[in-house]
Structure formats: C-alpha cells, structure tokens
Amino acid sequence: MAQITGKAFDLKLFTRVFRYVAPYKRVFYFALFLTIFLAALGVIRPVLIGKAIDVYVINNDPTGLLYLMLIVVGILFVEAGAQFYQTYYSNWLGQSVTIDLRSILFNHITSFKLKYFDKTAIGTLVTRCISDIETISQIFSQGLLSIMGDLLKLIVVIGVMFAINWQLTLYSLVPIPILIFAMIIFKNAIKRSFQQVRTQVSRLNAFAQEHIVGMSIVQVFNRESKEKEKFVNINRSHRKAHIKSIWAYSIFFPVVEILSAVSLSLLIWWGVGGVIEGEVTMGDLVMFILFIHMLFRPIRQLADRFNVLQMGMVGSERVFAVLDTESHIQDSGTLNSGIQGSIKFRNVWFAYQDEDWVLKDLSFEAKPGETIAFVGATGAGKSSIVNLINRFYEFQKGEILIDDTPVQDYDLEYLRNEIAVVLQDVFLFSDTVANNISLQNPAITREEIVKAAEAVGASTFIEKLPGSYDYDVKERGGMLSVGQRQLISFIRAYVYNPKILILDEATSSVDTESELMIQNAIDRLTENRTSIVIAHRLSTIQKADRIIVLEKGRIIEQGTHQQLLANEGHYKKLIDMQFQERS
Incomplete structure (x- = not known):
C-alpha cells in the first residue's frame, strides 16, 4: 500500500x-x-x-x-x-x-x-x-x-x-x-x-x-x-x-x-x-x-x-x-458458454509464496461426469487443486484446461457460475434458510429451492424449523447443527446446477448419522456431473471413478478403491489407519 x-x-x-x-x-x-x-x-x-x-x-x-x-x-x-x-x-x-x-x-x-x-x-x-x-x-x-x-x-x-x-x-x-x-x-x-x-x-x-x-x-x-x-x-x-x-x-x-x-x-x-x-x-x-x-x-x-x-x-x-492495490485475478477471458465438465492438469506447479512449491509437476484428467477423489496427508496439496480450478489463486507453471480450453480463457464470472464448491467450514449469512440457499439470486424461485431440498434429502429437517424455509439461521448459521449447515450448503450447490462440483472435506466435521444423510446428498449431487472430492473420511469416496493419492504435491498412486487396496500401497495404509482409529 x-x-x-x-x-x-x-x-x-x-x-x-x-x-x-x-x-x-x-x-x-x-x-x-x-x-x-x-x-x-x-x-x-x-x-x-x-x-x-x-x-x-x-x-x-x-x-x-x-x-x-x-x-x-x-x-x-x-x-x-x-x-x-x-x-x-x-x-x-x-x-x-x-x-x-x-x-x-x-x-x-x-x-x-x-x-x-x-x-x-x-x-x-x-x-x-x-x-x-x-x-x-x-x-x-x-x-x-x-x-x-x-x-x-x-x-x-x-x-x-x-x-x-x-x-x-x-x-x-x-x-x-x-x-x-x-x-x-x-x-x-x-x-x-x-x-x-x-x-x-x-x-x-x-x-x-x-x-x-x-x-x-x-x-x-x-x-x-x-x-x-x-x-x-x-x-x-x-x-x-x-x-x-x-x-x-x-x-x-x-x-x-x-x-x-x-x-x-x-x-x-x-x-x-x-x-x-x-x-x-x-x-x-x-x-x-x-x-x-x-x-x-x-x-x-x-x-x-x-x-x-x-x-x-x-x-x-x-x-x-x-x-490502488492490484491483487485481483486477471479477468481477460471471453468464453461464457459451452462448459461440459472435463478437467485437465498438465504439469502444474503452484506455490503460495515464491518457490515453496505446494504442487509439483501435477498432471491428471477428469472426464465429464466422472468423480475424482483426492486423498493425502495435511499439506499434500489437495485444497490447492480446488483453489486453482476456481481461479482463487494463480498457478506459476503448466496448464489447467476445462474442455481442452485454458481456464484463463473463460470469463471469470461464467467459470465460477459453472463450478459449485462445498467446503468443510460452511458459511451461512444471518438470513433465512431460503436466502442462504439462493444467495438472494432472483432467478432461483422458492419452488426450485424446495425441489432441491427434497432431492438432497434435507427437506424434512427444514420443514420442522420454526418458519420452515423462512427460519433465520442467525450469524454464521449458529442456530443450526454442523450437519444441518452442511446439508444447506449441498442444497445451495444443487440449486445452482453446476457442471463441475467440488467437495472439500465436506463430511469431516459431522457425526455418523449426519454423514449418512450427507453421503446420500453427495450421491445425488455428483450424478451426471464432473466431481472433485477431497476426503478425510475415506469411506465416503469408495464409489469414486478414480482415487488419486497425493504426497507433498505429487501423485504417488491412483486407481479405483479396489485397485488401490489390491496394490497394498499408501492408500491401503491410510485405510488401515482410519479403520484402527474408529475401532
């Protein structure tokens, strides 16, 4: 400054x-x-x-x-x-x-x-x-x-x-x-x-x-x-x-x-x-x-x-x-239609500071409609992948393509409209349930909100609230449980009907009963759309089309759940460790 x-x-x-x-x-x-x-x-x-x-x-x-x-x-x-x-x-x-x-x-x-x-x-x-x-x-x-x-x-x-x-x-x-x-x-x-x-x-x-x-x-x-x-x-x-x-x-x-x-x-x-x-x-x-x-x-x-x-x-x-501070993402892209949902990372290098690389020569591909899950220890680079797809941060080297087009060529507003993100720490505004779902977008009707809640499986708990969809959740959703806030975030993602869905540790903070409801919501959300899932609870990603194991910004394993178990590598160790923790 x-x-x-x-x-x-x-x-x-x-x-x-x-x-x-x-x-x-x-x-x-x-x-x-x-x-x-x-x-x-x-x-x-x-x-x-x-x-x-x-x-x-x-x-x-x-x-x-x-x-x-x-x-x-x-x-x-x-x-x-x-x-x-x-x-x-x-x-x-x-x-x-x-x-x-x-x-x-x-x-x-x-x-x-x-x-x-x-x-x-x-x-x-x-x-x-x-x-x-x-x-x-x-x-x-x-x-x-x-x-x-x-x-x-x-x-x-x-x-x-x-x-x-x-x-x-x-x-x-x-x-x-x-x-x-x-x-x-x-x-x-x-x-x-x-x-x-x-x-x-x-x-x-x-x-x-x-x-x-x-x-x-x-x-x-x-x-x-x-x-x-x-x-x-x-x-x-x-x-x-x-x-x-x-x-x-x-x-x-x-x-x-x-x-x-x-x-x-x-x-x-x-x-x-x-x-x-x-x-x-x-x-x-x-x-x-x-x-x-x-x-x-x-x-x-x-x-x-x-x-x-x-x-x-x-x-x-x-x-x-x-x-006068120039700290915004350059929005020079002009494409504002046609996203189908394929994602490609080609030799991507990324660091938050100087050359302290978080992602190192990372390459992977997600085809339209596929569900790709990322697992790894804290600091492995999982959340960084999410931030790059949405262009919250800019990578230093390599290419990120959506439908074989560099992500920078898309209009930023259009790009983010086509990508929905559900985070571990759900932020709700001091407003009604309905407004927290639609974010007061006039294009989203009350009928669409109700249908989305029913599709995700959250309509039952909402209708029990005083005022139902007009219930004021207070600041940061303090009147709701963690699981309820998470379900509202799923409805929010569903009602915007994105081509790409990103779930960042979406079940790590909820109890087992809520996890079952949220897992059903995830199954409905990921249906027929490209999904990137970052998981802490490995039980929630067993249905993924491909699981990618990260370590220090590099891919060390990838495959289906069964393939990775058969390899008896790093993923198998993670599964065994979580099983021991729960038992």
Whole structure:
C-alpha cells in the first residue's frame, strides 16, 4: 500500500476525491454559491447596525430605526434559510459521494485474490469501508465548503473593515500574527495525532473483529483475561492518540479567546479615544466590535474544520491505498458458454509464496461426469487443486484446461457460475434458510429451492424449523447443527446446477448419522456431473471413478478403491489407519 502522508490538504488527493462529485456537480455548485452568498451577507448586519446608531439613534428617529431593524431581521431570515440549504445540500453531497465510493471499494475488495486476505486483517478492511469513507463524506459536509465559507467571511470582513476605517482595522489586527503562529503549531500537532488516531482505530477494529469471531477459541482455552489485557493495551494506545489531539485543542482555544480579548481591548482603547476626539463615530465603534466577533469566530471554527479536513485527507489516502492495490485475478477471458465438465492438469506447479512449491509437476484428467477423489496427508496439496480450478489463486507453471480450453480463457464470472464448491467450514449469512440457499439470486424461485431440498434429502429437517424455509439461521448459521449447515450448503450447490462440483472435506466435521444423510446428498449431487472430492473420511469416496493419492504435491498412486487396496500401497495404509482409529 502507498505511504500515508497525512497532509492537511493535498490538492492531488482532493482532485481524485472530487471526481466522485461529478454526478452531483449541480448540487456542489449550488452549495458553493450559498457558501459565497453567506460570506457576503454576514457583513451587512454589522454595517446596518452601525449606520442605525449614527443616523437614527443619534438623530432620535425611531421610525427610521424601526424600518432599518426590520431590514436587519429580514436579512437574518434570509441568512437562516441560506444556511439551512447550504448545510442540507453539503451533507447530502457528502453522503452521495460516500455511497458511491463505498460501493466501488467493496466491489474492488471482492475481486481480490484470496492471497490478499491471507495477509490483511479483516478488521482493517472493515475500517476502510466504514469509518474511513465516512470521514471522506465530511470533507464536503463539514470540511472544505465550511473552510471556504470561513475564509471568505474573513476576507470580506477584513476588506470591509479597511474600507470603513483602516486605522481601527490595524489596531484590531495587531494579535493576528501571533494567532497565525499558533495555528501553524496547532496544525502540525493535529496532523501527527490524527494519523495515530486512524492507525489505532484500525488496530481496534481488527482485534475486536478477530476475537469476537473467534470467541469460542478464546473461551475454550480460558483466554478471556489475557485477551482482555491485550484489548486494554490497544485501547490505551487509542486513548493516548486522541488525548494528543485534545491537548492541542485545549491550548489552541484559550489562545484564540485571549487574542480575541486583546484585539477587542485595543479596539476599544483606541476607538473610544477616537470617538471623544470626533475622529471615529459611535456607530463605527459598535460596528467594529461586531466585526471582531465575526473575525475570531471563523478563526476558532477553522480549528474544527481543519480537524474534519485532516481526518478526511487521512481517510481518503487509506481508502485509495486499497483501491490502488492490484491483487485481483486477471479477468481477460471471453468464453461464457459451452462448459461440459472435463478437467485437465498438465504439469502444474503452484506455490503460495515464491518457490515453496505446494504442487509439483501435477498432471491428471477428469472426464465429464466422472468423480475424482483426492486423498493425502495435511499439506499434500489437495485444497490447492480446488483453489486453482476456481481461479482463487494463480498457478506459476503448466496448464489447467476445462474442455481442452485454458481456464484463463473463460470469463471469470461464467467459470465460477459453472463450478459449485462445498467446503468443510460452511458459511451461512444471518438470513433465512431460503436466502442462504439462493444467495438472494432472483432467478432461483422458492419452488426450485424446495425441489432441491427434497432431492438432497434435507427437506424434512427444514420443514420442522420454526418458519420452515423462512427460519433465520442467525450469524454464521449458529442456530443450526454442523450437519444441518452442511446439508444447506449441498442444497445451495444443487440449486445452482453446476457442471463441475467440488467437495472439500465436506463430511469431516459431522457425526455418523449426519454423514449418512450427507453421503446420500453427495450421491445425488455428483450424478451426471464432473466431481472433485477431497476426503478425510475415506469411506465416503469408495464409489469414486478414480482415487488419486497425493504426497507433498505429487501423485504417488491412483486407481479405483479396489485397485488401490489390491496394490497394498499408501492408500491401503491410510485405510488401515482410519479403520484402527474408529475401532
């Protein structure tokens, strides 16, 4: 990922963020117009109040004073209305950019290779998708436009002050150089603290997500107190980063207040003398007092605006670092029809890292409708074969062909639609049984779901659930047993009617009774389609057309169950070992 610089305002970075404003440019320009309008409108009230004192109060003209005050009240209503629309459309713009950018980021993440997720904490990606993008929306809703408005207000106020009385203005602005120096120090302190804050937020999210998902392990091994200590330490680091920013604010705000008071004191000290000597009118003095308040209020608000802009810049850098990550499978294939189901591996070499080969010169063939089973010790390369067929990972050498066509020539979406995978660790979403089967694919009807459940032999247990197919299985299917979750995954595979079926250790975690039901489901699923079965329980693959025994990424034996038993080789030893374990 790119290095995070944490600049308060990076023009190149902002230009990139601004591209996402293009669909809403009319709203942006309207909000910008209102920002400029409010900056100009704000100075009218002090000027009118000053004139009211000099013209109507001094000359004892209550009628003229009433009319002028009505004008001031009218301006207040106009200003309030403009402020409402400016705030509303600025926030609307920010949220619109957020929804677009978040969708683009999520879509980009879903295209990553599985290797990326092996190295990146999920909690970190959650932070990028949620809180970091939320800070980008605030660039428009509370950051940039508000800063522009405050700066314009300062420029207009100072310009009007000089136009009315340059001497009073100079006295009023004596503390400004000190204030500018204080803002520079404040800016540098805030920049460092906010970089640390975002880093600690990512650490918190990653730790919390990982440990909540793995709570069963934490409790089984009695790690609650130890993990609590780790969390407390991370939380303390998060607090420390926030306190640094609070420390900067706690110094800066009093400095602004003191300088504001000094400016007001200098104004009154010189202005009262000017009024006595007739060089300054009372109206001008009151007007300048109001101007001082208008001058220092935006300066104080700029600190908060700077906070928002700083966090938005840091958040956008982090989001774009993910968007700039090239870790997705190249999808240059164009074939999107005609898969019959034959699979060929020709001299395939594969490693997850450098040349630490998991598969070594692997070659085998599965004809359409055949069932090929892979057995071997952990780390032999069985699951790697599955990942390569689906193109979750890319192999380094050799060829993988489907129907004599290189797997890379197929459109990736079409290829994966034609391959169904049933994993050992079944993942179910917090949703209904029906939606977990169809994955909310509108092309799959309720009738098809029910027929698939009946075909697999799982309709009986589903219909006994409260709500039947509308039963909410909760997060990760926690309301169902392991066997029930596995059966739902079989229905899911069946209803998509793939040409190629992959079963990766699909019966290793279920009890004997569930295994019998699942074995019947496997027999139905593998009927008339090419099937790759990775088995831990060797009793489930005896009907396979061919069994391939792997060891350290190479084929050491292959044949039918009976042929391999007759050879009395490695497969026979595995069978004997499992038989002894069960007895």
